[in-house]
Amino acid sequence: MKRANEPIFWSLCGAGGVLSALVGPILILLTGIVAPTGIGVPPEVMAYRRALAFAQSWCGKAVLLAVISLFLWHAMHRIYHSLHDLGIHAGAGAAAVCYGFALVATLATAYLLIVIGF
């Protein structure tokens, strides 16, 4: 009997859901509004040297990989299941596209974090 693969995607989606519920709003506020406009934080908050030092630390790598990867697993899982609500009765092809995108983005992030160095 073929085992269902849904629990794997569901747990990745759940982990991303918790992470995005905890830090999603503050991260969007900080990197997308506060840092670019310089309101409330020092202007060099996302400067190259700081960002590089962050991405070169183990802690920073873990944060970047967890945020980018889990946000995408969560979002793509929900987008996949929302297709049905929009009247698109998608099968294995749409699942492959949605989860494939999350997987490729995860691998790309991991690769880039290795390229950036330690």
Added chain:
Amino acid sequence: MSARKPYVRSMDGWWRKNPYFTRYMVREASAVFLAVYAVILLIGVFRLSQGAAAYGAWLAALTNPLAIVFHGIALLAVAYHAYTWWKVMPKTMPMLHVGGRRIPEIALSAVGWAATLAASLVVYMLVRGVS
């Protein structure tokens, strides 16, 4: 091909006919904003790996008014998702009892909302403090 032509009811705009369904679809739409935000961060990591000039261009692109507007909408959408995430959490877990009484759902949700506020404060302090 079958000669039968079964009637399939149209799904156009079903979610606009009931405010409950509209809220549901708005919440699900927040996933799209979350995905785009994650891709923006991924591009940032990519540009960071290319060096100071490339990363600087990415930073400059974030100051574009369109980028600010996008992040403003994404902030509202993801904040709404965070609110509903904790709101439904008690329905997804076993009932908890203290002293023979069931802990009300709103108390469990409140713990989640408090956790989001605390985590947001910690992230903000970390980002500010290290600079």
